[in-house]
Amino acid sequence: MNFIKNISILALALIVVACGKKAETETKSETAKPESANTVVLSPAQLVQANIQMGTFTLRPLSEYLETNSELVLGKEHIAQVSAFTDGIVSGLRVHSNVTVAKGGVIAVIRKPDLLDLQQQFLENKDRLVFLETEYQRYKALNENDATATKNFQKAESDWRSAQTSSKLLAAKLKQYQIDPAKLTTENLRTELLITAPIAGLVTRMDASMGAALHMGDPVCEISNLAFLHPVLYVFEKDLAKVKAGQSVALSFPGGSDQAFAAHIDYLERTVDADRKTVKVHARFDNPGLANNQHLAKGGFLNAKINLTQTGMLEALPEEAVIQERDGNFIFYQERSDSKGAIFHKIPVKLGAAGNGYIAVQTLASLPPNAAIVLKGAYYVSAQGAGVSAEE
Template identity: 30%
Template sequence: MRNTLLLFLICTLIACTEKPTTTIETKEKNSSNTVVLTEAQEKSTAIETFEIQQQSITSTLKLYGKTEVPPQNLVSVTSALGGYVKSIRLLQGQRFKKGQVLAILEDNQFIQLQEDYLSAKANLAMAEAEYLRQKELNQNKASSDKNFQQATAGYRTLQISKKALEEKLRLININPNTLTLDKITRTISLHAPFDGVVGEVFVNTGKYAAPFDVLFELINPRDFLLNLKVFEKDLAKIAIGQQVQASSNTNPDELFLCEIVSIGRSVNTDGSSDVYARIKDQRGIDLSAGMYVNAEVGVINKNAWVLPQEAIVGFEGKNYIFERLQNHTYRMLPVEITTTEKEWVEIKNSSSLQNKKLVRKGAYSLLMALKNKPEE
């Protein structure tokens, strides 16, 4: 009986001893992110509290892409009548001015066309004189109607022929108004239609270029587009008319302003869609087709839960904010930042922070007090 009573007392003593130990461990665990200030410390720290709030915040969406020439700015140069390439004046990548000679072609058909025109012009002068003579005779009843009709038909036919030959000459850059017997030439020149850059050269000296052959591909750089890649999850943030700030990899410090003009409706194999932006003012900007560019678009996130940046403290690569529990007691809580704009940051885990008194000023002082407090 005495031994049984003694064993009961020992078990009871052990149980009573273990319970406070568990309470102490819990307290130490909770106190690792909690700091208690004295009244004097709190006063000197000048702590201010606030509650998390909703407001619009602008974030920056970073994009990448390439410069691209719109179809209307990519011009293929051909020769209307074809001919042998006598000389080439420009190489791929070279800049040119409007009216500058790109290449010179020669062919017998150029000579023949000029001959036909001058002959038609001379014959037309004779036909016109005969037409006027027959007209006067017919009015005076000195000539038959048949003769007048034949003279009229011959005159009209030569007018048509001369006009058609004039247009053919203009197609090969020969001015019919200045063409005379002494100016007949066997060569023609191909001229640049605008200021630009030679994209590609498809011919060489001595090669015959048929009328349907492309000799040059010219780029008009006045209206470059940016082909930007936007992933599917970000497409809803993009809209026509949004402003884009971009720079090339070649010259990253040279920024230029663009405007979104088109949004693709198909998704590429890499999960992105093509969004096109037009450069608003390209004067002084040195760009070429196919250059890599980086761009930034300002995106407005409506009704975002935000905190002031001064309330966020960083420690060991993570972000935290302090909550006021009661007088002089503060607890450090982890937060995840999604967007930053000037003095505000958007918080991902906002629901856990609502209806809490959060520290706006003095957060860094609380962090120092928490991490430098003596171990209990």
């Protein structure tokens, strides 16, 4: 009997021990496994590594904006393609690339030996004109007294008037070559011509070189008046209704540069760019002097944010508090924290206006009153919830 009793006690003891181990296993399993896919448990060591900062919403003056690409453009009316107005040999260059020139300033000197022929024709015709005028006056007097002299008078008049016409035409040609016919004498004949700048600006390209033989229309250089440099924003048709003249624009260099430029929309073009499938929106810098900034170059690209509306004070969080996943945007709040670690819950949110590192957030699920929201380290919490190991 005692043997059977001992067997029963031993069996009961084994059952109690087994149940205890099962309960302990279940407890450990519950502690290690989150309650749901939206719950993340971090150990004290992970909390130290994450350097999480908690907080809540703050009121911020935010605006809705439209992000676009932009390009620094100079209108064709502010670009001069300086060309040779006659054939000749380049005997002097007075400018070089990246130098500023004034309107009317000398760009190059062209030697044109056959220019002497035109000057010779003008001077010879000028002397002949004096003789022909004298002959005209003489035959005019004879014609008044003798009817038989009419034919000679008419010829003299025709020659004189023809010489006058030739003189005016030759004078006009000389002026095209920058020669004043009223001051031309045999003592100041010229064989060199000056090519001058039609506008003020910066020499952005040199085409001619010393000793080059130029023909009429050959390029010498390009001058750009960069004071009229302005950004052109490329806006897709679907967003065009949101954009209008007068809206402010924030411009910055690609790559996260801290340098920013303020501008405003000037006007919108009415045609779609065939290559980009966008509409060009022209803007102007608020500070006109920025166009002369050495870091701004024609054809350069900038990131642009068009301020669509000023929404006022909104409840916002730092942008790094919001994580983006395939199924939407989320934030984390802390349920509890103790010596064993902390539990975080993820809830979906809707984003709104943004600015200065903050973004308006509207929760799409219930948030406990006075909930502690993860402001910094949200992506670390998300990574742990997804089973991604963080580097030590």
